Amino acid sequence: MLHFSCDVCGKDLISGVSTRFVVKMEAFAAGDPAELTEEDTDPDHVEEMARLLNEQEETGEDSPTLLPACKKMRFDLCRSCYRKFLDDPLGREAAKLHFSEN
Ligand SMILES: [Zn+2]
Known part of the structure; x- marks a missing residue:
């Protein structure tokens, strides 16, 4: 029997007893010509991307x-x-709470 446990809290998810929910996420860098969608080719969007990339280069943050x-x-x-x-898919509420502790 396949055994699963919750990736967040570690609770055992026993088949037929606990309901198991699957979350699939895909993260990728926008701007790959092979992956362009109509949304990505929107002029404002491209401009914004270029601006962000320039900022990244200037500040020397994560390459x-x-x-x-x-x-x-x-x-x-x-x-x-x-x-x-x-x-709260991105944990933003949790992040806010963390910051407010300062
Ligand atoms: Zn859990």
Whole structure:
């Protein structure tokens, strides 16, 4: 029998007992000519991208070349973690709370 546990809280997800929710994420750098969509070719969007890239070069922050061009991730979540994920997929609320502690 396949065994799964929640990738957030570690709770066991027993088949037929606990409902398992799967979250698939795909992260990739926009601007790859092979991946261009209509949205990406919007002039304002391209301009914004160029501006952001220039800023990155100037400040010397994380070089884009060190990042994987594309990363696919898959998570198994229990019901409660899945609900939290849907409410706040990027953990922004958690980040706000963290910052307010300062
Ligand atoms: Zn969980």
